[in-house]
Amino acid sequence: ATGANYDGYISFASTIDGPKNLSLYASGAYNSIGLAGAVGSTTKINNLTVNAKTLLTKASISTSGWQSYSGDNIDLLGDLALNSGGDITMNSAINSFYTTKYSVTLNAGTNAVYVKKAIGNLTPIGWLSVTGSNINLGADIRTRSAQFYNGPITLTANTSLNASGGNAWEGYINLQAVNGAYSLSVNTGDWANFFGAVGATTPLASLTVTGGPIWIHSNVSTTGNQSYTFWRLELITASTLSTTTGNITIAAE
Numbered sequence: 001a002t003g004a005n006y007d008g009y010i011s012f013a014s015t016i017d018g019p020k021n022l023s024l025y026a027s028g029a030y031n032s033i034g035l036a037g038a039v040g041s042t043t044k045i046n047n048l049t050v051n052a053k054t055l056l057t058k059a060s061i062s063t064s065g066w067q068s069y070s071g072d073n074i075d076l077l078g079d080l081a082l083n084s085g086g087d088i089t090m091n092s093a094i095n096s097f098y099t100t101k102y103s104v105t106l107n108a109g110t111n112a113v114y115v116k117k118a119i120g121n122l123t124p125i126g127w128l129s130v131t132g133s134n135i136n137l138g139a140d141i142r143t144r145s146a147q148f149y150n151g152p153i154t155l156t157a158n159t160s161l162n163a164s165g166g167n168a169w170e171g172y173i174n175l176q177a178v179n180g181a182y183s184l185s186v187n188t189g190d191w192a193n194f195f196g197a198v199g200a201t202t203p204l205a206s207l208t209v210t211g212g213p214i215w216i217h218s219n220v221s222t223t224g225n226q227s228y229t230f231w232r233l234e235l236i237t238a239s240t241l242s243t244t245t246g247n248i249t250i251a252a253e
Contacts, residue, residue, distance in 0.1 A: 009026065009031065009032050009033070009034065010024060010026050010032075010033045010034070010052075011033070011034040011036070012034065012035050012036060012037060013036050013037065014036070014037045015037040015038050015039070015041060015042070016035075016037070016038075016039045016040070016045065017039075017040060017041065017042045017043040017044075017045070018043055018045055019043055019044065019045065019046055019064065020045060020046055021045070021046045021047045021048075021049075021065075022039075022045050022046075022047075022048050022049070023048075023049040023050075023051075024049070024050045024051070024052065025051045025052070026051070026052040026053065031052060031053045031054075032052055032053055032054035032055065032056060033050060033052040033054075033055050033056070034055075034056045034057070035055070035056070035057040035058075035059040035061075036057075036058065036059070036077075037059060038059055038060045038061070038062075039059055039060070039061040039062065039063075040061060040062035040063055041060060041062060044062045044063055044064045044085070045062075045063050045064070046063065046064055046065045047063060047065035047066050047067075047068075047086065048061065048063050048065075048066075048067045048068070049068045050067075050068070050069045050070070050071070051069075051070045051071055052070075052071045053071055053072050053073075054071065054072060054073050054074075054075060055069065055071060055073070055074045055075070055092065056074075056075045056077055056097065057074065057075075057076070057077060057078075057080060058076065058077040058078025058079065058080065058102075059078075059080065059081075060080075060081040060083070061080075061081070061082050061083070062083045062084075063083075063084050063085060063086070064085040064086075065084070065085055065086040066084060066085075066086030066087045066088070066089070066111075067082055067084045067086070067087075067088045067089070068088075068089045068091070069089065069090055069091060069092045070091040070092060071091075071092045072092065072093065073092060073093045073094070073095060073122075074092045074093065074094045074095070075095060075096075075097040076094065076095065076096045076097055076102040076104070076125065077097050077102075078102055079102050079103045079104070079105075079126075080094075080102065080103070080104045080105070081104075081105040081107070082104075082105065082106050082107065083105075083107045083109075084107065084108045084109070084111065085109065085111070086108070086111050087108055087111045087112045087113070087114065088106050088107075088108045088111070088112075088113045088114070088132070089114045089116070090106070090113075090114060090115050090116060090117065090119075091114075091116045091117060092117055093117040093118050093119065093121060093122070093139075094117075094118075094119045094120065094125065095119075095120060095121065095122040095123045095124075095125070096120070096123040096124065096125050096126070097123070098123070099123060100126075101124075101125065101126030101127075101144045101145060102125055102126050103125060103126035103127045103128070103129075103145070104119070104125055104126075104127075104128050104129070105128075105129045106128075106129070106130045106131070106132075107129070107130075107131045107132075108131060108132040108133070109131065109132070109133075110132075110133050111132060111133060112132050112133060112134045112135070112136060113130055113131070113132035113134075113135045113136065113151075114136045114138075115130075115135075115136065115137050115138060115139055115141070116138050116139060116156075117139050118139040118140045118141070118142075119139070119140075119141040119142065119143075120141060120142035120143055121140060121142060124142045124143055124144045124164065125142075125143050125144070126143065126144055126145050127143055127144075127145035127146045127147065127148070128141065128143050128146075128147045128148070129147075129148040129150070130147075130148065130149050130150065130151070131150040131151055132150075132151045133151055133152075134151065134152060134154055135149055135151045135152065135153045135154070136153075136154050136156050137153055137154070137155055137156065137157075137159045138155070138156035138157040138159065139157065139159065140159060140160040140161075140162070141159075141160070141161050141162070142160075142162045142163075142164070143162070143163050143164070143171070144163075144164055144171070145163065145171060146163060146171065146172050146173070146174070147161060147163050147172075147173045147174070148174050149173075149174060149175050149176055150176070151176055152176050152177040152178070152179070152196065153175065153176065153177065153178045153179070153180075154179055154180050155178065155179070155180025155181075155182040155184060155204065156180065156182070157182055158182045158183040158184075158205075159182065159183070159184055159185070160184075160185040160187070161173055161184070161185065161186050161187070162185075162187045162188075163187070163188045163189060163190075164187075164189050171188050171189025171190050172188050172189070172190040172191045172192070172193070172211075173186055173188050173191075173192050173193065173211075174193045174195065175192075175193065175194050175195065175196070176195050176196040177195075177196030177197050177198070177200065177218075178194075178196070178197075178198045178199070178204065179198075179199060179200065179201045179202040179204075180202055180204065181202055181203065181204070181205055181223070182204065182205050183204065183205045183206040183207070183208075183224070184198075184204055184206070184207050184208070185207075185208045185209075186207075186208070186209045186210070186211070187209075187210045187211070188210070188211035188212065189211075189212070190211065190212045190213075191211055191212050191213045191214065191215060192209050192211040192213075192214045192215070193215045193217075194214075194215065194216050194217055194218070194220070195217050195218075196217065196218055197218040197219050197220075197221075198218070198219070198220040198221065198222075199219075199220060199221030199222055200218075200219060200221060203221040203222050203223050203244070204221070204222045204223070204224075205222065205223055205224050206222055206223075206224035206225045206226065206227075206246065207220065207222050207225075207226045207227070208225075208226075208227045209227070209228050209229070209230070210229045210230070211229075211230055212230065212231055212232065213230065213231070213232040213233070213234060214228055214230045214232070214233045214234070215234050215236055216233070216234070216235050216236065216239050216241075217236045217237055217239070218237065218239055219239050219240045219241075219242070220239065220240070220241045220242070221242050221243075222242075222243045222244075222246060223243065223244045223245055223246065224243065224245060224246035225243065225246035225247050225248070225249070226241060226243055226246065226247075226248045226249070227248075227249045227251075228249070228250050228251070229251045229252075229253060230251075230252060230253060231252060231253045233250065233252075
């Protein structure tokens with residue numbers, strides 16, 4: 001099914017179900033789409049395409065195939081959970097509509113996740129959980145609480161991950177392996193945990209980590225600078241920090 005409105009608003013007040021493809025378009029200058037109810041909660045829809053200036057949602061969305069979102073912004077009116085049997089492509093920024101700490105789950109299972117626009121750049125979201133066989137990050141992400149990355153990360157642009165916290169043990173970031181010839185900045189209110197190797201396949205351009213405790217479980221490789229600012233740095237296993245042309249700076253707060 002295809003729903004299109006090029007000069008207005010598309011609103012769904014209730015649930016959407018059925019094993020078919022769904023495409024929603026509202027791409028005019030001031031157009032938006034509203035999803036108030038769950039999508040695919042009883043019977044998963046197949047592929048979902050959403051293209052809107054603004055998507056307002058608090059839905060749980062489940063598909064057997066891929067999900068693709070394009071437009072300027074997704075405004076969260078509640079917690080958002082995307083569960084997909086295919087790739088998830090986020091070509092829309094995501095922000096909490098108010099200052100409430102709404103949370104986002106992007107779960108592509110054994111498929112890929114693509115984050116192409118910033119998350120929380122205008123109004124930080126609550127916590128973020130991303131699961132995929134390859135998590136492609138090409139934009140900055142800001143949360144008030146934790147960030148969980150359940151799968152290897154490939155940087156497709158310079159990226160900043162910021163978890164400001166505010167309450168004890170909230171603002172932490174858990175990362176698996178990270179690769180990509182771009183710069184990565186990790187800033188947490190609490191810990192930063194690197195469970196996998198950084199730059200083992202493709203060295204990062206640079207790495208900057210600021211946090212409480214920083215836990216490193218494997219080697220870290222960059223072509224440029226590495227900087228670690230912390231009140232505790234722990235090497236969980238024997239690890240090598242290496243750079244080809246930069247400096248390594250380790251500073252305790």
